[in-house]
Amino acid sequence: MSAALTIDSVSSGYGGAVILREASLAVAEGEIVSLVGKNGMGKSTLLKTIMGFVRPRAGRITLFGADITGVAPHLLAGRGVSYTPQELPLFADLTVEENLRIAVDDRARIRRGVEHMSSYFPFIAQRLKQRAGTLSGGEQKMLLVSRTLMSEPRLLLIDEISEGLQPSMIERLRDVLLAERARAGLSLLLVEQHVSFALALADRYAVLKLGEIVDSGPAKAPEARANVIAHLSV
Numbered sequence: 001m002s003a004a005l006t007i008d009s010v011s012s013g014y015g016g017a018v019i020l021r022e023a024s025l026a027v028a029e030g031e032i033v034s035l036v037g038k039n040g041m042g043k044s045t046l047l048k049t050i051m052g053f054v055r056p057r058a059g060r061i062t063l064f065g066a067d068i069t070g071v072a073p074h075l076l077a078g079r080g081v082s083y084t085p086q087e088l089p090l091f092a093d094l095t096v097e098e099n100l101r102i103a104v105d106d107r108a109r110i111r112r113g114v115e116h117m118s119s120y121f122p123f124i125a126q127r128l129k130q131r132a133g134t135l136s137g138g139e140q141k142m143l144l145v146s147r148t149l150m151s152e153p154r155l156l157l158i159d160e161i162s163e164g165l166q167p168s169m170i171e172r173l174r175d176v177l178l179a180e181r182a183r184a185g186l187s188l189l190l191v192e193q194h195v196s197f198a199l200a201l202a203d204r205y206a207v208l209k210l211g212e213i214v215d216s217g218p219a220k221a222p223e224a225r226a227n228v229i230a231h232l233s234v
């Protein structure tokens with residue numbers, strides 16, 4: 001399997017603070033990797049460094065074989081990667097439909113995309129004219145995931161999407177992301193605190209501790225859950 005993403009000995013940080021310390025991780029094409037770790041270990045920083053919001057100080061990042069180390073975020077758009085940050089970047093005053101249109105500019109694709117996403121999240125078809133800011137927190141997250149999927153990324157980076165979601169929404173989200181992987185061969189790097197969701201969705205987990213990947217393994221191995229919980233509790 002060829003790599004969708006490789007992070008090779010990448011260091012980065014903010015001002016004088018070094019956060020990522022020669023972190024290395026790869027996501028194969030079609031693979032789902034869950035990145036777990038305690039608060040403040042650098043998980044979001046890793047995603048932001050991949051996306052060029054934080055400049056790498058050392059190391060190399062490749063996307064589908066092309067070197068993207070230090071490439072600015074706006075230049076990454078159109079290269080098949082899509083990023084869902086922890087903060088919800090929706091336009092609160094725009095309608096559901098207008099928010100979805102941001103992902104695609106072709107009318108036929110918008111129509112097909114809205115239909116497809118509504119098959120996953122029926123509220124979308126029912127609330128196309130509702131302002132996004134008036135949706136519930138969970139619905140806003142589903143709208144954001146829909147918008148991201150409508151851009152048909154080959155690699156999706158998602159930061160803590162399960163936070164604040166009720167169990168049935170989390171299960172729905174897991175099913176949707178697995179369905180999209182099966183349908184479109186999507187690769188996924190997921191930052192997650194919700195261990196059950198992280199392992200149920202992923203092929204592989206990786207643990208980030210003080211800016212380094214300190215453990216990784218198959219997510220469905222019998223010992224995976226205990227390993228991850230041990231890392232999160234010490």
Ligand SMILES: Nc1ncnc2c1ncn2[C@@H]1O[C@H](COP(=O)(O)OP(=O)(O)OP(=O)(O)O)[C@@H](O)[C@H]1O
Binds near residue numbers: 043
């Ligand atoms: N813009 C910033 N400027 C300075 N320091 C920052 C900035 N963003 C994050 N940090 C610091 O970098 C460290 C890693 O933060 P990061 O958000 O990457 O961790 P995380 O593992 O995603 O944590 P959490 O699980 O709490 O979201 C933290 O100490 C944080 O305070």
